[in-house]
Each structure stands twice: as structure tokens, then as C-alpha cells.
Amino acid sequence: MTQQPIIRFDNVSKRYNDDTTVLSNISFEMERGKFYTLLGPSGCGKTTILRLIAGFIEPSSGEIQFNGKKINEVPPNERQVNTVFQDYALFPHLNVFENVAFGLRIKKIKQAEVKRRVEEALRFVNLQGYENREISEMSGGQRQRVAIARAIVNDPEIILLDEPLSALDLKLRTEMQYELRELQQRLGKTFIFVTHDQEEALAMSDEIFVMNAGEIVQSGTPIDIYDEPINRFVADFIGESNIVDGVMIRDHLVRFAGKEFECVDAGLDTNEKIEVVIRPEDLEITSPERGKLIVTVDTQLFRGVHYELSTYDRDGNEWLVHSTRKAQVGDEIGLDFDPEAIHVMRLNESEEDFDRRLESYEVPDHAE
Numbered sequence: 001m002t003q004q005p006i007i008r009f010d011n012v013s014k015r016y017n018d019d020t021t022v023l024s025n026i027s028f029e030m031e032r033g034k035f036y037t038l039l040g041p042s043g044c045g046k047t048t049i050l051r052l053i054a055g056f057i058e059p060s061s062g063e064i065q066f067n068g069k070k071i072n073e074v075p076p077n078e079r080q081v082n083t084v085f086q087d088y089a090l091f092p093h094l095n096v097f098e099n100v101a102f103g104l105r106i107k108k109i110k111q112a113e114v115k116r117r118v119e120e121a122l123r124f125v126n127l128q129g130y131e132n133r134e135i136s137e138m139s140g141g142q143r144q145r146v147a148i149a150r151a152i153v154n155d156p157e158i159i160l161l162d163e164p165l166s167a168l169d170l171k172l173r174t175e176m177q178y179e180l181r182e183l184q185q186r187l188g189k190t191f192i193f194v195t196h197d198q199e200e201a202l203a204m205s206d207e208i209f210v211m212n213a214g215e216i217v218q219s220g221t222p223i224d225i226y227d228e229p230i231n232r233f234v235a236d237f238i239g240e241s242n243i244v245d246g247v248m249i250r251d252h253l254v255r256f257a258g259k260e261f262e263c264v265d266a267g268l269d270t271n272e273k274i275e276v277v278i279r280p281e282d283l284e285i286t287s288p289e290r291g292k293l294i295v296t297v298d299t300q301l302f303r304g305v306h307y308e309l310s311t312y313d314r315d316g317n318e319w320l321v322h323s324t325r326k327a328q329v330g331d332e333i334g335l336d337f338d339p340e341a342i343h344v345m346r347l348n349e350s351e352e353d354f355d356r357r358l359e360s361y362e363v364p365d366h367a368e
């Protein structure tokens with residue numbers, strides 16, 4: 001039996017006044033206990049979704065459900081939801097203990113219970129012993145943890161995190177990514193995390209919702225979205241990609257860069273114009289004779305784990321290559337790749353049609 005979703009958006013729109021539609025007809029479901037990430041460029045509506053879930057704003061139309069019940073007009077303090085804000089929003093005049101205890105004090109919870117719960121929350125974020133510290137005496141990463149402790153102390157069902165790592169330097173940010181993911185798993189709560197950083201989204205999430213201009217363009221696991229982007233926007237936004245125009249000749253045969261290539265895609269129209277994505281790490285350097293594509297190396301950078309080459313084919317298409325093999329700038333080389341490395345994208349495909357098409361390629365394993 002499938003579980004009731006913890007959050008459901010049914011055709012939700014948000015307009016701030018007559019001419020600004022910030023979210024248009026958004027529908028999705030979120031399951032209990034998973035780590036979700038809303039990923040997209042600045043202004044695409046990520047924070048608006050969090051604010052709708054928290055109850056700080058109401059939808060202009062559509063329905064929001066929590067555990068199957070409509071909550072459109074339920075005020076924030078009656079929702080089982082807490083938010084960790086980008087700037088943490090800690091009270092500078094209160095110490096660590098009182099910052100975390102704040103919500104419990106408002107609810108007039110008895111002192112012994114407050115103490116027990118605050119200490120438990122601080123233990124969860126590895127800040128036991130810091131109760132009497134002032135906020136000004138805490139580092140960026142520690143403040144972050146106080147903000148998280150303050151969100152979990154109320155034992156909410158959902159924790160919303162609005163770009164909580166953006167103020168931290170790279171090293172601390174990576175550490176906190178591990179910590180947050182681990183914390184979510186220990187708590188078993190639903191986390192909804194907002195970021196515009198694709199690497200962060202790929203590393204942390206069970207499921208990613210990629211957003212653009214007030215819409216959810218694609219949702220799925222990090223691997224699904226990385227391997228099978230629905231369109232140019234997602235392919236470009238998630239990781240580095242080579243995207244070229246092409247034509248579908250027939251099932252399993254596609255034409256791009258002036259040649260025909262075997263591929264796994266099927267079910268498209270004959271001679272349909274499409275776009276092709278090949279990830280840089282799926283291109284292998286070989287000799288010009290053995291390459292499916294022949295390119296000239298324009299630049300080469302050493303990136304630690306691999307070389308990053310920018311190359312051009314004879315039609316002027318750029319092909320980015322990540323390879324452990326080295327090449328020579330100015331040389332002509334061959335690029336080889338498997339049919340599975342070619343991802344064909346239709347120009348305007350809905351997510352339902354896209355999912356259906358991909359499912360049809362997966363040949364079920366069954367004994368004859």
C-alpha cells in the first residue's frame with residue numbers, strides 16, 4: 001500500500017498582484033521521511049514554495065494538503081513545520097539555550113520539559129556543553145547548528161531549510177552537507193531544502209525538484225535527473241553537458257554533428273528535430289580513426305581527478321571532455337562513446353510523456 005503523501009500541492013498558483021505570477025499551476029507530492037531539494041536559479045519560486053508550506057503566505061488558487069488535509073488557511077503556528085532561515089534569524093541577545101528554547105517558552109512548556117528537549121536538540125547537532133554561550137561567540141557552522149536545533153526542538157514533521165549553507169565557506173559547507181544529510185536520516189523527518197547549487201542538490205537529496213520560472217520542470221532522484229535530463233535547461237543546470245541539435249532518423253538511430261549514431265531512444269517521430277546531450281565524462285579519447293567524432297583540442301585544463309578538454313568538431317560544435325587521458329592542444333583526436341551515452345531530448349515534452357517514454361526503453365528481465 002502506498003503511504004499518504006505528507007505534502008501535496010494540487011494546481012497551486014501564487015500571484016502577488018495582477019501581473020506577477022510567481023508560481024503557475026504547480027502540482028507535486030512529497031513522501032514522509034525523505035530529503036527533498038528545490039533547485040533552480042534565483043527568482044524561480046523556491047522560497048515561495050517553502051513559504052506556502054510554512055503558512056507565511058496563502059496560495060492564490062489551488063490546494064495544499066498536509067497528511068491529506070487541506071491547510072491553505074491554517075496559520076504557521078498550527079502547522080507541524082519549522083524553518084531554518086538563510087541568515088539563521090537567531091536572537092543575538094539570547095544565549096544558545098534560550099535561542100533553542102524560544103518556541104517552547106512561547107508554548108508555555110514547563111521548565112523541566114524545556115530543559116530536556118533543548119538538551120536533546122543540542123545533542124542532536126553536537127552542541128552539548130554550549131548552552132550558556134552567547135551567539136556572538138559561536139562560529140558560522142555552530143550558529144547554523146543552533147538554528148537547526150531550534151527547528152527540531154519542536155519535533156515538527158517537516159523541516160524547511162532555505163539556502164542554509166550559503167553563508168559558509170566551501171570546506172564548512174561540504175561538512176555541513178554531510179551533517180545535515182546524516183541528521184535527516186537519524187531524525188527520519190521530511191526535510192525540504194532550497195538551493196541554487198546543483199552539486200549540493202545532487203549530493204544530499206533523495207529527490208530533486210528542478211524549477212524554472214515558477215514551474216517544476218523535472219523531478220526525480222539525483223541519478224535520474226543527472227542521467228536523463230528532460231530538456232536543455234535541466235541538462236545545462238545540472239552538471240556540465242554537451243548539447244547539440246539533431247534529428248531522429250528512426251528508432252535507435254539519431255543524426256547529429258553530420259553523422260548517424262546508434263542510440264537507445266525510440267518512440268519518437270521519424271525526422272523529428274531533437275536535442276542530444278552527452279555528458280563530458282561519457283566521451284573517451286581515442287585515435288581519429290577509431291573515434292565516432294573527430295575533434296580538435298582547443299584547451300586542456302588539469303582538474304585533479306581528470307583533464308578537462310574543450311574540443312571542436314568540423315561543424316564547429318564544442319565538445320567538452322572529462323578524461324583521465326591527456327591530449328595535446330591543437331591535435332586532432334577521436335571521441336568514442338556508447339549508444340547509452342546519447343540522451344535524446346524532445347523539444348517540448350511534458351514530464352509525464354518523458355517518463356513514459358523512458359520506461360518503454362527498459363526491457364523487463366524475465367525468463368523465457
Ligand SMILES: Nc1ncnc2c1ncn2[C@@H]1O[C@H](COP(=O)(O)OP(=O)(O)OP(=O)(O)O)[C@@H](O)[C@H]1O
Pocket residue numbers: 016020022040041042043044045046047048049196
Ligand atoms: N512579496 C512579494 N511581492 C512581489 N513579488 C515577490 C514577493 N516575494 C517574492 N516575489 C517575487 O517572486 C519571485 C520568486 O521569488 P522566490 O523568493 O520564491 O524565488 P527563489 O527561487 O527563492 O529565489 P532566490 O534563490 O533568489 O531566493 C521573484 O521574482 C520575486 O521577486
